[in-house]
Amino acid sequence: MLPINQIILGDCGEVLKGFPENSVDLIVTSPPYADSRKNTYGGIHPDDYVQWFLPNAAEFQRVLKPSGTFILNIKEKAVDGERHTYVLELILAMRKQGWLWTEEFIWHKKNCYPGKWPNRFRDAWERCLQFNKQRQFNMYQEAVMVPMGDWAKTRLKNLSETDKTRDPSKVESGFGKNISNWVGREQAYPTNVLHLATETANRGHSATFPYALPEWFIKLFTQEGDVVLDPFLGSGTTAQVARKLGRKYIGVEITEQYYQVAVEEMARENEQMSLL
């Protein structure tokens, strides 16, 4: 049976074998990036990453409903002066596995990590790859529409203050000129670029993604009561958001430490909610 609203300690590749097929509506996850968390996840070498990931992807494909979606948040690192190609190879390999590579969303990290190097700038974006089992999948675009009344505010907020000061002419002319087109319309659809800051508040995990990231995809690809799975749960962000949005959640985490953090966070939130 499907372990609804549970957080499970274990290797997702193994744990998922006990799940029935075609039972999950959305998989949204941020797997360990190659070689970057040596001390926590064992550090998969970039050259071995595809081979490590593929068996897991096969299980994801099995448990995902035909109408479901798989969102993979990932970014290749720089190795020996180049961007490594394991993410590109992973996409190609997953297509051979039967996945459809439907779309690539860009997460623009407004507060990216600082640094300076002679040959590259700071990395301010990550990929959110959308995979599907079939061309027809559930998508609730209206759930993530931006209200027109707030459109101006949100748009400018998304650009952030610094972006505005850096390119005032473009923002003002482009924005002011077009605003008349939107009068009378209620809501606008977003684009495939997400502007979110990483949350710097320590949640006991070195690589939490911001709540808004899973939130956006959960709203977009599921309805209330649907099942959301995060096979690399980390400190539990996806599960917390899914529950808050009235979705069923399943989280799998391999390290005892983060499993504990995730369980405690869920309990803490539970308590807070019962107090209200």
Added chain:
Amino acid sequence: MLPINQIILGDCGEVLKGFPENSVDLIVTSPPYADSRKNTYGGIHPDDYVQWFLPNAAEFQRVLKPSGTFILNIKEKAVDGERHTYVLELILAMRKQGWLWTEEFIWHKKNCYPGKWPNRFRDAWERCLQFNKQRQFNMYQEAVMVPMGDWAKTRLKNLSETDKTRDPSKVESGFGKNISNWVGREQAYPTNVLHLATETANRGHSATFPYALPEWFIKLFTQEGDVVLDPFLGSGTTAQVARKLGRKYIGVEITEQYYQVAVEEMARENEQMSLL
């Protein structure tokens, strides 16, 4: 000899064979997208795109200086409900050709209008792939610095103890050691995400990119007097920008129609400049 400051009518794969090797400082171009300009470029089918592009890339590699850079502005189309993989395959194939895939910049198209498709949102970004011949290449980062955010003014007023000697975190970042470098600083280095509006003015070419795009890369990778090549010139944006910035330009365009537009634009600008 290298045809400095010229626009040439012809197929770049052929035309470039007459150029000496190691003679160009920067190649920046936006090639015909697969299947999207059928009537102008003959419409390369997505499945044939890599095989069509590779011979051209080989010539680019030959004429590029060892210290030079190749910027390729490209985005895969959605074909049959999926993102096509020809761009991923092209990157892998070019690496086999000897190119280094140094970086992937994201061009975020700020003023893109919300559209409506049943299963995807409006595409608001394109790839700008950076390729190099060797790990050491010319990069003039100071030429593209941007104003610092407003936070800096208040932030640097009084530094906390942790700013001066911050404990190394889990990720072992030695942040905050030479905070004195910051005081009085007005500008910051940009990131690998470019926020540029698409230009609305259609200059008789179906895929013009905005002036700001080649401008940014020309400033970043060349100095005055350097040679900038656009092998798919289109209506001439790259050549115009290069000349304006005091770089030598070479443009190659295969279609008579766009070649004419490019030549006329250059002449028109020449006239305007002589009037000032």
Added chain:
DNA sequence: GTTCCGCATGAATCGATAG
């Protein structure tokens, strides 16, 4: 209640040095 302001921190990368 709002607004302001201080401040810790984050999926980094390169080059030199040591083993």
Added chain:
DNA sequence: ACTATCGATTCATGCGGAA
């Protein structure tokens, strides 16, 4: 030669406490 470790470099945000 080849790998492992270490030091140096650098922004911008959301949070929480205070006004």
